[in-house]
Amino acid sequence: MADKKFETPELREYPIIPKLQKDVMAHSQPFIAKDSHNEPLGFPGELVEDWHDVAIKKMGDLQSKYRGLQVYLDSCVKCGACTDKCHYYVGTTDPKNMPVARQDLYRKVYRRYFTFAGKYFPKLVGATDLTKDVLDDWYSYFHQCSQCRRCSVYCPYGIDTAEISMAAREVMDTIGVGQKYCNEIISKVHKIGNNLGLPGPALLDTLEGLEEDVEEETGVEVKFPLDVKGADVLLITPSADFFAEPHVDGLIGYAKVFHEAGISWTVSSHASEAANFGMFIGSYENMRKLAMRIREAALELGVKRIVFGECGHAWRVAYSFLNTLAGPWDFLDQNYPIPQHICEVTYGLIQDNKLKFNKSLNDDMVLTYHDSCNVARASRMGDKAGGQFLIPREVIKATCNNFHDMSKDTIKEGTFCCGGGGGLLTDDLMELRVKGALPRMEALRKVVEDHGVTHMAAICAICKSQFAKVFPYYDFSMDQIVSVHQLVSNAIILTGQRDENDQNDDENHPQQDIDEAA
Amino acid sequence: MQISILSFTVAAIFYLAFFVFAYGLISKILQYKNTPAPLKIPTMPAPTTQAGVVFRMSKEVVFFESLFKSSKVTWLFGWLFHFGLFLDMLRHLRYFIDPIWFWVLIIQPFGKYGSILMFIGLAGLLTRRIIVDRVRYISSPSDHLMLVLLLSITTTGMAMSFYLGADVISVKSFFIGLMTFNIQNIPSDPVLVSHLLMVASLMIIFPYSKLLHAPGLFFSPSRNQVDNAREKRHVAKWAEDLEKN
Numbered sequence A: 001m002a003d004k005k006f007e008t009p010e011l012r013e014y015p016i017i018p019k020l021q022k023d024v025m026a027h028s029q030p031f032i033a034k035d036s037h038n039e040p041l042g043f044p045g046e047l048v049e050d051w052h053d054v055a056i057k058k059m060g061d062l063q064s065k066y067r068g069l070q071v072y073l074d075s076c077v078k079c080g081a082c083t084d085k086c087h088y089y090v091g092t093t094d095p096k097n098m099p100v101a102r103q104d105l106y107r108k109v110y111r112r113y114f115t116f117a118g119k120y121f122p123k124l125v126g127a128t129d130l131t132k133d134v135l136d137d138w139y140s141y142f143h144q145c146s147q148c149r150r151c152s153v154y155c156p157y158g159i160d161t162a163e164i165s166m167a168a169r170e171v172m173d174t175i176g177v178g179q180k181y182c183n184e185i186i187s188k189v190h191k192i193g194n195n196l197g198l199p200g201p202a203l204l205d206t207l208e209g210l211e212e213d214v215e216e217e218t219g220v221e222v223k224f225p226l227d228v229k230g231a232d233v234l235l236i237t238p239s240a241d242f243f244a245e246p247h248v249d250g251l252i253g254y255a256k257v258f259h260e261a262g263i264s265w266t267v268s269s270h271a272s273e274a275a276n277f278g279m280f281i282g283s284y285e286n287m288r289k290l291a292m293r294i295r296e297a298a299l300e301l302g303v304k305r306i307v308f309g310e311c312g313h314a315w316r317v318a319y320s321f322l323n324t325l326a327g328p329w330d331f332l333d334q335n336y337p338i339p340q341h342i343c344e345v346t347y348g349l350i351q352d353n354k355l356k357f358n359k360s361l362n363d364d365m366v367l368t369y370h371d372s373c374n375v376a377r378a379s380r381m382g383d384k385a386g387g388q389f390l391i392p393r394e395v396i397k398a399t400c401n402n403f404h405d406m407s408k409d410t411i412k413e414g415t416f417c418c419g420g421g422g423g424l425l426t427d428d429l430m431e432l433r434v435k436g437a438l439p440r441m442e443a444l445r446k447v448v449e450d451h452g453v454t455h456m457a458a459i460c461a462i463c464k465s466q467f468a469k470v471f472p473y474y475d476f477s478m479d480q481i482v483s484v485h486q487l488v489s490n491a492i493i494l495t496g497q498r499d500e501n502d503q504n505d506d507e508n509h510p511q512q513d514i515d516e517a518a
Numbered sequence B: 001m002q003i004s005i006l007s008f009t010v011a012a013i014f015y016l017a018f019f020v021f022a023y024g025l026i027s028k029i030l031q032y033k034n035t036p037a038p039l040k041i042p043t044m045p046a047p048t049t050q051a052g053v054v055f056r057m058s059k060e061v062v063f064f065e066s067l068f069k070s071s072k073v074t075w076l077f078g079w080l081f082h083f084g085l086f087l088d089m090l091r092h093l094r095y096f097i098d099p100i101w102f103w104v105l106i107i108q109p110f111g112k113y114g115s116i117l118m119f120i121g122l123a124g125l126l127t128r129r130i131i132v133d134r135v136r137y138i139s140s141p142s143d144h145l146m147l148v149l150l151l152s153i154t155t156t157g158m159a160m161s162f163y164l165g166a167d168v169i170s171v172k173s174f175f176i177g178l179m180t181f182n183i184q185n186i187p188s189d190p191v192l193v194s195h196l197l198m199v200a201s202l203m204i205i206f207p208y209s210k211l212l213h214a215p216g217l218f219f220s221p222s223r224n225q226v227d228n229a230r231e232k233r234h235v236a237k238w239a240e241d242l243e244k245n
Helices: A036-043 A051-065 A067-075 A087-092 A100-113 A114-119 A132-141 A150-154 A161-174 A182-193 A202-220 A247-260 A284-301 A312-326 A344-349 A375-377 A389-397 A429-438 A437-450 A461-474 A484-491 A512-517 B007-032 B050-063 B065-070 B072-095 B102-106 B108-131 B133-138 B141-164 B167-177 B190-208 B210-219 B235-243
Strands: A233-236 A263-267 A305-308 A365-368 A455-458 A482-485
Touching: A036 A182, A051 A067, A051 A100, A067 A100, A067 A161, A067 A482, A067 B210, A087 A429, A087 A437, A087 B133, A100 A132, A100 A161, A100 B141, A132 A161, A132 B102, A150 A161, A150 A375, A150 B065, A161 A482, A182 A284, A202 A247, A233 A247, A233 A284, A247 A344, A247 A461, A247 A482, A247 A484, A284 A312, A284 B235, A305 A312, A305 A344, A305 A455, A312 A375, A312 A461, A344 A389, A344 A484, A365 A389, A365 A437, A375 A389, A429 A461, A437 A461, A455 A461, A455 A484, A461 A482, A482 A484, A482 B065, B007 B167, B007 B190, B007 B210, B050 B065, B050 B210, B072 B102, B072 B108, B102 B108, B108 B133, B108 B141, B133 B235, B141 B190, B141 B210
Parallel strands: A233 A263, A233 A305, A365 A455, A455 A482
Antiparallel strands: none
16 A cells, blocks of 8 residues: 555445544645646736735636626525535545535635625625635635535535636636646646647557557457548547556457447547546636647548547536537537547447447456546436436446446435546545545445445546555555446457457467458 | 604615615626526536426425435425425415405415424524534524524514414505505504514515525526537637637
8 A cells, every 4th residue: 555644534334424623634735836837828827916806806707707606606505415415525524625615715705805795794694805824725625626516416506516616726826826737737738739748659659559459469450540531530538548557448448349330530649638627727718728629630630520538527528518619510420429428339339239249258347337426417428318327337237247336325416526536636635535535435345245346447537547546545456446448348349359268378379360351 | 644653664664675675686686697607517417408497497496306315304494494484475465465366365374384384494494503513614693693583583473473463454554555655554563563674674685695595596507507518509708709719
């Protein structure tokens, strides 16, 4: 286990609502962004001199631009329904991690400067001036929200803390208090095209390596095309899919699906990133600029469809915002959803009997499925409400014999965030990430004990990285998290593939002559 | 007929209260209506049609569906209070219309018991606010006072309905008089007058407090948006300007 300066919470048999422990997470702050991270995004390099006035002005500006923000700031009645719903509250017991208390860090300033009651009776309604201490609290606690929207499900008015967190982060960016992790990554995408700063040649190298691996393993020449003009599908996938485990096994799965279905596809070196961190910092402008790269790549390559790989927040931006930010997509084939999720593609092909599977190839695993928060509560798949729950499970069930869901209040719309979403997947927030994972770890422990579950599948790059890192703290092993398309990749029988019995036999030579179908 | 100073004062306060209530609420509603919602953010799974949204909103407004999912105790007390309030407000219509509509007559006895529901609901909510550490932590003085004000309105009303009685004929002529700008005398009954003054202050507080949750719910994008982002673009005016660059 990694060396740690904090205690991993104990898994409880009966999760009860923990007692408050004030300010136990006040020390948790991510590294602050440098001027070289902020300036490419259009933000000042460091805290501006008249930060107080600039911040208040920005708050007013955001309230006039976002109805949600204005309504949410006014409507909360402090009923307390959300107080036990946040995984960070459950894991840390810090009261400022209760959704309403987190919102109140912003709301109390809003009340002071923008409402009659707060201007004249601040003590009565809990309104306060925007001071340096308040700003510190903002930086700390608005970076303890993964924008997972679980609170908004349970709020009688649908108040979404994610919207308030985004606004707070945008206000902070505007006065020069940015978060290093997000802003550095966004500046990389603006410059290079993906979060990792992976340039075109490195990408080509990686993809060619994957082609060789798959051919060696299956004997089939499955292509991983880059910047191929005239391909049918532009695949937009999180850059972690190009090298991280278990992400890359998912990418291999997408490639096998496209190959077997005879769909020509390509990755773009200009838009080689699905994740859009512009959303995490609440910046419409940055989110739009990142999304426009996808439009530019689609036009440049002349593709007919856009398909997104397994990535949670990316799918939210893709499903819910892409049409608005970078549409209209009138130059694409209107017979397919724009954009489409890789799970929708695979599910459709399974429905049409276009893919063959040998489920027993996944028999070494008993699976459960983690609904990624932003797929579950901020997007959809398929043409019916709730398709985002059904379709990934159907793909798993088509490729695996053993599947068990976790308990009802921890899946689907009630799913718990992995603990690393919304721009918090950084090592400087390790304590928060470990503690925030507690509710999911408890639910997982339960199915491990009750049903012998060995692996958890997910369709989000952040979830996969987060669980790989956090599992060891809870005595799971990092390879117990798998990609959904990794299961597809394991079980799919490609036309012309070597006999499955030979697969692990190193003595066998690849039978390349069989794969002419490819 | 001599109009008492008390009656003039109460009448003036009610005119003021009505004006503040109407002006404040209408400005807030216009503000919500005129502020763009630049992105599709319904909490999913969400309805894919406008009719579906009406159904979803009705469940929220009538049954407090989301609150039911989150906390049964809060739901029970909250719903009892609001349902009781609704019955009681309908019952009070009889002070403002003449002749009294048939259905308003029918519900009079139910309205009376609505106050019991209100009392139970409010007492439960106040108790919860004090004893549950999480709810106590998030409460400001105004959150407690709001419940105390509503409880006082409820108990003075109940006192009059169940024990003390009130000169309802005069009350009615006072309010009809207010509506026709022909001020009438109000009985100088301290329980009645305090009941009325507290209602007036509630009206004044309404548009400047968390009571805005009432119009707010209807404008909440996470509840009132249709899930059709892939089919329809949803560009706000201010976002359109970005597209020109």
